[in-house]
Amino acid sequence: MTNEELWKAVLTEMELALSRANFTTWFKGTSLLANNSGALMVSAPNGFVKEWLENKFGKQIFQIIRNLSPEVREIKYIVGNLRPGLPFQKKDLVQFVPDKISEECSDADIDKATNLNKRYSFNSFVVGPSNELAYAAGIAITKNLGKVYNPLFIYGGVGLGKTHLLQATGNLVAASSSNKKVLYIPSERLTTDIIESLKNRTIEDLKQRYLKLDLLIIDDIQSIAGKKGTQDIFFATFNELYGKNKQIILSSDRPPSAIPALEERLRSRFEGGMITDIMPPDYETRLAILKLKSKEKNFEIDNNSLAYIASNIQKNIRELEGALNRIIAFSQVYSKIPDFKEVKKLLAAYLNTPYRKTTHQLILKSVADFYGISLSDLVKRSRKKEIVKPRQIAMFLLREETKSSFPEIGSKLGGRDHSTVIHAYEKIKKEEEGDETIKQELVLIKERIYQTFENV
Ligand code: ADP
Numbered sequence: 387m388t389n390e391e392l393w394k395a396v397l398t399e400m401e402l403a404l405s406r407a408n409f410t411t412w413f414k415g416t417s418l419l420a421n422n423s424g425a426l427m428v429s430a431p432n433g434f435v436k437e438w439l440e441n442k443f444g445k446q447i448f449q450i451i452r453n454l455s456p457e458v459r460e461i462k463y464i465v466g467n468l469r470p471g472l473p474f475q476k477k478d479l480v481q482f483v484p485d486k487i488s489e490e491c492s493d494a495d496i497d498k499a500t501n502l503n504k505r506y507s508f509n510s511f512v513v514g515p516s517n518e519l520a521y522a523a524g525i526a527i528t529k530n531l532g533k534v535y536n537p538l539f540i541y542g543g544v545g546l547g548k549t550h551l552l553q554a555t556g557n558l559v560a561a562s563s564s565n566k567k568v569l570y571i572p573s574e575r576l577t578t579d580i581i582e583s584l585k586n587r588t589i590e591d592l593k594q595r596y597l598k599l600d601l602l603i604i605d606d607i608q609s610i611a612g613k614k615g616t617q618d619i620f621f622a623t624f625n626e627l628y629g630k631n632k633q634i635i636l637s638s639d640r641p642p643s644a645i646p647a648l649e650e651r652l653r654s655r656f657e658g659g660m661i662t663d664i665m666p667p668d669y670e671t672r673l674a675i676l677k678l679k680s681k682e683k684n685f686e687i688d689n690n691s692l693a694y695i696a697s698n699i700q701k702n703i704r705e706l707e708g709a710l711n712r713i714i715a716f717s718q719v720y721s722k723i724p725d726f727k728e729v730k731k732l733l734a735a736y737l738n739t740p741y742r743k744t745t746h747q748l749i750l751k752s753v754a755d756f757y758g759i760s761l762s763d764l765v766k767r768s769r770k771k772e773i774v775k776p777r778q779i780a781m782f783l784l785r786e787e788t789k790s791s792f793p794e795i796g797s798k799l800g801g802r803d804h805s806t807v808i809h810a811y812e813k814i815k816k817e818e819e820g821d822e823t824i825k826q827e828l829v830l831i832k833e834r835i836y837q838t839f840e841n842v
């Protein structure tokens with residue numbers, strides 16, 4: 387049976403089982419795409435329909451297909467109108483949104499006791515000039531727990547490998563000696579744990595749990611800024627652990643000196659150990675990462691294509707992986723490995739997906755238009771009051787909407803220091819909560835930003 391016949395059979399049965407309106411809503415524009423050794427792929431016109439097909443009708447569809455074609459083991463659902471076998475078309479590429487392919491870790495990989503994810507190891511961590519210091523510090527710690535570099539503080543922009551490095555260090559310590567107690571906590575979780583235990587009056591238990599550790603790893607510590615209760619308890623725990631030569635590792639998106647509303651006593655504690663950064667990877671490292679990731683995924687693709695991806699995605703390793711995943715997903719749908727020309731098209735489409743289309747430029751232009759000032763005024767070094775506020779708003783929106791690092795935002799706005807950007811960000815964030823006018827202005831500006839790119 388061809389895919390077409392198979393899907394037609396499903397449609398016929400579903401049409402009988404459902405009301406006319408229901409059938410049209412959920413099955414119009416669907417098709418069966420690929421049939422790769424027992425795995426089928428069903429394409430839905432949008433994410434909403436995909437969810438319904440998968441969750442509400444998934445079982446029924448599976449049964450119908452199994453009756454006709456017993457070798458089918460699995461049905462996957464994707465969004466996108468692809469026509470298998472035909473050459474890629476720009477329209478397909480833009481619409482094509484693959485499911486995440488094991489990009490993020492699944493919960494099953496997380497160890498209950500340590501909260502570490504086994505996926506992260508040093509074997510899968512590529513070392514280059516951008517991260518070698520941080521890497522060396524991590525390795526040194528595994529060999530001399532609590533005796534060198536305590537605390538170790540690693541900072542760097544989003545998607546550059548902080549979490550990976552922290553977890554790899556924790557995993558190596560846990561694996562090399564079973565009597566070492568390790569715990570990994572994202573700092574958001576630290577905060578909720580502390581708040582919960584204060585509420586339930588179990589804070590002593592929580593503290594005791596931390597004090598038994600040989601290695602405490604806290605990820606994204608910048609988010610405890612301004613949270614007095616969390617900082618108090620963390621400070622006390624930190625001191626006790628530190629006093630007992632127990633190892634602490636922290637990560638942050640910026641150095642301790644640039645975390646506002648971090649109490650001085652904590653700041654100086656962090657600065658008392660080793661501070662090291664992770665920078666965006668250079669070309670060679672990016673290429674090595676892509677090679678490693680495609681090998682891990684058993685995906686064979688020519689070096690030219692990898693080189694092309696590595697030279698076009700520069701700032702963020704998560705995005706590098708995202709681009710590769712998209713190419714892998716596409717090759718599964720078409721049952722073939724895209725050649726260099728096709729990779730170029732796919733990447734162009736990836737770089738143009740809506741969330742990326744909110745470019746810095748678009749945000750700056752929307753802010754300037756909204757306040758009736760020119761783009762160059764917004765970016766230039768003028769200190770006029772009617773310019774300063776829009777500029778702060780621009781900084782805030784650049785951070786919120788693109789997740790760019792503070793130094794990067796500073797450079798987009800006439801080479802301003804990251805501390806200026808942080809100050810603006812914090813200020814507007816506070817105003818957004820308390821000041822109705824600002825709140826409304828932000829909503830209106832965002833409407834502009836997103837309207838423009840939908841019309842592109
Ligand atoms: P951060 O915590 O800095 O935001 P992550 O550690 O989550 O970044 O890294 C983002 C993705 O990039 C992860 O999937 C991670 O495995 C991968 N990654 C980061 N750095 C490296 C590296 N040096 N080698 C291999 N993979 C890396």
Ligand code: MG
Pocket residue numbers: 548549550605
């Ligand atoms: Mg992280």
